[in-house]
Structure formats: C-alpha cells, structure tokens
Amino acid sequence: MSRTRTPAVDGWFTGEGDGFRLLGTRCAACASVFFPREDVHCRNPECAGGALEEIPLSRRGRIWSYTDSRYRPPSPYVSDPELPWEPYALVAVELESERIVVLGQAVPGITVADLAVGMEVEAVPGVLGEDTETTWTTWHWRPTGVTA
Amino acid sequence: MTADVAVLGAGMHPWGKWGRSFVEYGTAAARAALADAGLEWRDIGSIVGADTVRGGYPGYVAGATFAKALGWQGARVASVYAACASGAQAVAAARAQILAGLADVVLVVGADAAPKGFFRPAGGDRPEDPDWLRFRLLGATNPTYFGLYARRRMAVFGDTPEDFALVKVKNAALGALNPYARYRKRVTAEEVAASQVVADPLRLLDICATSDGGAALVLSSLEFARRHGTARPVRIRAVSTVTPRYPSTVLDLPDIATDSAAAVEPAPETFRASIARAAYEEAGISPEELSLAEVYDLSTALELQWYEDLGLCAEGEAAKLLREGATAPGGRIPVNASGGLASFGEAVPAQAIAQVCELTWQLRNAAGDRQVTHARVGITANQGLFGHGSSVIAVR
Numbered sequence: 001m002s003r004t005r006t007p008a009v010d011g012w013f014t015g016e017g018d019g020f021r022l023l024g025t026r027c028a029a030c031a032s033v034f035f036p037r038e039d040v041h042c043r044n045p046e047c048a049g050g051a052l053e054e055i056p057l058s059r060r061g062r063i064w065s066y067t068d069s070r071y072r073p074p075s076p077y078v079s080d081p082e083l084p085w086e087p088y089a090l091v092a093v094e095l096e097s098e099r100i101v102v103l104g105q106a107v108p109g110i111t112v113a114d115l116a117v118g119m120e121v122e123a124v125p126g127v128l129g130e131d132t133e134t135t136w137t138t139w140h141w142r143p144t145g146v147t148a
Numbered sequence: 149m150t151a152d153v154a155v156l157g158a159g160m161h162p163w164g165k166w167g168r169s170f171v172e173y174g175t176a177a178a179r180a181a182l183a184d185a186g187l188e189w190r191d192i193g194s195i196v197g198a199d200t201v202r203g204g205y206p207g208y209v210a211g212a213t214f215a216k217a218l219g220w221q222g223a224r225v226a227s228v229y230a231a232c233a234s235g236a237q238a239v240a241a242a243r244a245q246i247l248a249g250l251a252d253v254v255l256v257v258g259a260d261a262a263p264k265g266f267f268r269p270a271g272g273d274r275p276e277d278p279d280w281l282r283f284r285l286l287g288a289t290n291p292t293y294f295g296l297y298a299r300r301r302m303a304v305f306g307d308t309p310e311d312f313a314l315v316k317v318k319n320a321a322l323g324a325l326n327p328y329a330r331y332r333k334r335v336t337a338e339e340v341a342a343s344q345v346v347a348d349p350l351r352l353l354d355i356c357a358t359s360d361g362g363a364a365l366v367l368s369s370l371e372f373a374r375r376h377g378t379a380r381p382v383r384i385r386a387v388s389t390v391t392p393r394y395p396s397t398v399l400d401l402p403d404i405a406t407d408s409a410a411a412v413e414p415a416p417e418t419f420r421a422s423i424a425r426a427a428y429e430e431a432g433i434s435p436e437e438l439s440l441a442e443v444y445d446l447s448t449a450l451e452l453q454w455y456e457d458l459g460l461c462a463e464g465e466a467a468k469l470l471r472e473g474a475t476a477p478g479g480r481i482p483v484n485a486s487g488g489l490a491s492f493g494e495a496v497p498a499q500a501i502a503q504v505c506e507l508t509w510q511l512r513n514a515a516g517d518r519q520v521t522h523a524r525v526g527i528t529a530n531q532g533l534f535g536h537g538s539s540v541i542a543v544r
Binding site for chain 2 (some may be wrong): 068071074077098128
C-alpha cells in the first residue's frame with residue numbers, strides 16, 4: 001500500500017522540486033513578513049494591523065549558523081528506537097530580502113563538515129518521517145553546490 | 149532610580165540529582181534563608197513562589213505549596229512562572245510589594261526536581277505550541293540552539309572550542325569550592341575536549357546539566373531591616389525583566405525563525421543586551437563599577453556572550469577577556485564565582501534566585517574560599533524561553 005504524502009505542519013510550505021517554497025504571510029499595511037505564518041494580527045507594535053496575505057519566501061539564503069543533533073531528540077520528535085540514531089545537521093538560514101533567519105534540517109547526507117557560515121543554501125522538499133499510512137513531508141536546507 | 153530593598157537572608161538546598169520532591173528542596177532552602185535572616189516563618193507577611201512545570205498544576209502552584217509545607221500562617225501569596233527567569237520575577241514581585249508598602253518582609257522560594265535527559269515539552273499533540281513544534285519538526289533540543297550560538301561566535305569573532313573549554317575549567321574550579329554546587333570536581337581542558345559532542349561544536353562538558361535544587365531569599369524594606377537591627381544589609385537596587393523589541397533578530401528558544409526586519413529596522417542592541425542595560429539604568433550603575441557577575445552559562449559559549457551583553461568588554465572581545473584572566477578569581481571582574489550553571493546544572497525556578505544568593509554572600513564577604521575581594525556591586529543575568537530574561541543588581 002502506498003503512503004499518502006502529508007505536510008508535517010499545515011500551510012508552511014508548498015510545491016515540489018524546483019517549485020518548492022516556504023510560505024509566510026505579509027501585512028498589507030506595514031509589509032512586515034512572518035514565518036511561521038501569522039494569520040490573525042500583525043505583530044509590528046507600530047502597525048494598526050492590515051490584512052495578512054500569504055507569500056512565498058525566497059528560495060535561497062545564506063547560512064547564519066549550523067549545528068547538529070548527536071543524540072536522539074525526545075518526543076514529540078519521531079524516530080525509530082529500534083534503529084541506531086543517525087545525527088542530522090540543523091541549519092539557520094538568513095533570507096536576504098525578508099531579513100529573517102529560518103531554522104531547518106539539512107538534507108540527509110549533509111553533515112556539519114560540509115557546511116560553513118555564509119554558504120548559500122536553498123529550501124527543498126524533504127521527508128520528516130514515515131508511518132504505516134503517511135509520509136510526513138517538511139522543508140530541508142541544501143547547499144546550492146550540491147545536487148541530490 | 150528606584151528605592152532599594154534589603155536582602156535579610158539567603159538559603160539554598162544543595163544542587164544534585166537527589167530524586168526527592170521539589171517541595172522538600174524549596175522548604176529546606178526557605179528554612180535556611182529564614183535562619184540566615186534571624187526571622188521566624190510566622191514573621192513573614194508574604195510569600196512568593198517561582199513555579200516548576202514538572203509538578204502538575206505548575207509546581208502545585210508553588211508559593212502556596214511552600215507556605216503549606218512551612219505551616220499555613222495566613223501570609224499573602226503569589227506565584228510566578230517565567231521559564232528560566234521565574235526566580236528573578238519572583239524577586240521582582242516581592243520587591244514590588246515591599247516598595248508599594250503592601251508587605252514589610254517577603255519570603256521568595258524556588259525549587260525544581262529535574263527529569264533525566266533533555267528537557268522536553270509537555271505531552272500530547274499540540275501543533276499550535278512553538279515549543280512542541282520545534283521538537284516535532286526539527287528535533288531541536290535546547291543544546292542545538294546553544295550549538296548554533298557557539299558556531300556563530302566562532303565564525304564571526306574567531307572564538308575557538310579551546311576558549312569555550314577554558315570557561316568550563318574556570319567555572320569547575322570555582323564550583324569545587326562551593327558546598328551547594330552539584331559538581332565539585334575540577335575539570336581540565338583535555339577532559340572537555342575528550343567529552344562527547346552533543347551539538348556541534350559543543351561537547352557534553354560545554355553544556356549545563358539539569359538538576360534538583362532549591363533557593364530562597366528573605367527580602368524586606370530598609371525600614372524593616374533597620375528595626376530588625378541589620379545595620380548594613382545587602383540591597384537589591386535593580387531588577388530588570390524587560391521583553392524583546394520587535395523585530396527580535398536573534399534566533400531565541402524555542403523559535404523556528406527570527407522576526408523579519410524587512411519592514412522595521414531592528415533596535416541597535418540585542419534582547420540580551422537590553423536586559424542588562426535596563427538593570428544598569430534602574431540602578432544608576434555602570435559596568436565599570438561591578439565587582440562580580442553571575443551569568444547564565446547554559447553553555448560555555450553563552451557565558452562569553454554575556455560578557456559582551458553586560459558591557460564587560462566590547463563585542464567580539466569576550467574570549468580575549470577570558471584568556472587574560474579578567475573574569476577569573478583575582479581578575480578585574482570575576483564571573484560565576486559560584487561555579488555557575490556549569491557546576492550547578494539548571495534547577496529552573498531556583499536558578500535565578502541562587503544567583504542572587506551568591507551575590508548576597510559575596511557582598512557580605514561571607515563566600516569562603518571563593519570570596520571576591522572588596523566585592524561591593526554585583527549583577528546577575530539570565531535568559532529563558534518565550535522572551536523572558538532578567539538581571540538583578542545588588543550592592544552593599
């Protein structure tokens with residue numbers, strides 16, 4: 001039986017392949033950008049509040065910093081306790097035009113040894129995990145010099 | 149400037165992994181603080197508890213649980229929770245009652261019994277909770293954020309893992325002298341370098357543990373202190389509990405992204421620096437006047453960050469300040485004379501109170517082997533989840 005592909009979180013990203021984008025919102029009154037999306041009220045304290053419109057974020061950015069998770073994170077992170085823990089890199093990426101830093105996991109196979117502050121990366125579709133019926137999808141950061 | 153409040157008593161239950169109830173640690177610390185103040189529990193008009201989240205109904209709603217354990221005597225009660233800044237906000241609430249004339253003398257208590265392993269969010273399926281989401285989507289434990297900050301310092305300022313290890317070596321040597329610390333053994337740079345990487349570039353000995361512990365203070369008006377016969381009490385001159393300003397551009401726990409600075413120019417200083425500046429302004433004191441600082445070294449690299457945020461040195465120069473020995477015993481501005489979180493491990497609601505206990509003993513010239521000479525002015529600094537932070541300035 002094939003699994004259904006379902007976003008691990010609703011409304012934070014869209015598209016496949018080169019069309020993949022993180023989704024934020026932007027205030028129509030003050031142009032403040034929000035990720036994770038803010039759908040109720042603009043958080044700029046100087047803004048009376050405008051309509052919040054969904055926008056795609058820049059696909060590419062530069063690494064602000066990075067680290068990794070050498071030990072198995074606790075629940076609600078889902079991992080198979082039967083399998084040995086495979087560390088993954090975490091990357092904080094600065095998007096230039098939005099002037100925002102967004103954290104994400106690196107694509108599988110990329111370790112901290114492959115990364116550097118200032119390196120260009122892009123948001124790509126990724127898989128957070130699978131259970132019997134569902135493939136939970138997410139965003140990953142991938143160095144632009146790498147093709148998977 | 150705001151009026152001072154007196155610190156009449158300070159008390160702690162030793163930090164450790166004792167496997168008993170937080171109520172026991174907090175009550176022991178409270179009794180120690182009352183004894184130190186020369187007061188009886190029945191003399192206390194108000195009690196403020198800092199809550200633990202690990203006891204159901206946040207720490208049984210802490211102030212009342214401690215009041216019951218000490219024996220109900222009708223005192224006014226308040227309880228606060230502010231993540232890692234809970235203890236400092238309990239001090240702030242007590243101080244506000246005293247300065248408003250609502251109470252003469254207030255007991256402040258915080259205690260925790262920490263679980264094993266990483267701190268984790270409360271259970272259930274809660275996709276609206278940012279703390280739950282960062283674990284669910286990224287497996288981003290607290291140490292991974294510390295790793296991000298450490299790597300950023302290495303890239304921007306040239307800090308090295310050896311610099312970070314030196315913080316641990318300094319703090320472990322001080323913790324070895326502190327009977328309330330959990331870790332009483334000196335540590336070498338080689339031992340830090342040989343410990344397991346937890347969140348690159350940080351190793352196990354770069355990261356603070358989670359501990360059981362309890363701390364308490366007896367605070368009063370200066371008038372009450374005089375009547376009580378305390379001639380020169382340690383005085384709290386400032387308690388800063390400011391929040392960040394939009395847009396906050398440092399990735400703070402438990403956030404998955406910073407605010408965007410696309411529409412609004414960020415303030416020239418970071419949230420952490422603003423916490424300290426508010427304390428300096430309230431106290432009318434400048435960084436040059438400090439005798440010592442107790443800072444929240446959740447990691448070794450974060451201790452260096454605080455040197456800059458407290459204005460002990462210019463941005464990027466913290467590792468140099470450390471290497472010169474300025475923040476070691478006998479240096480210009482000893483930092484974490486208590487041994488810091490490196491030697492204690494974090495007992496969340498007790499930790500910011502414990503920082504003030506250390507200032508109190510240092511300013512009384514009663515800190516034994518770890519005494520900072522001629523200690524006259526001390527500062528604490530702390531930061532926690534969800535935009536909480538604190539800084540307390542005490543003088544004598």
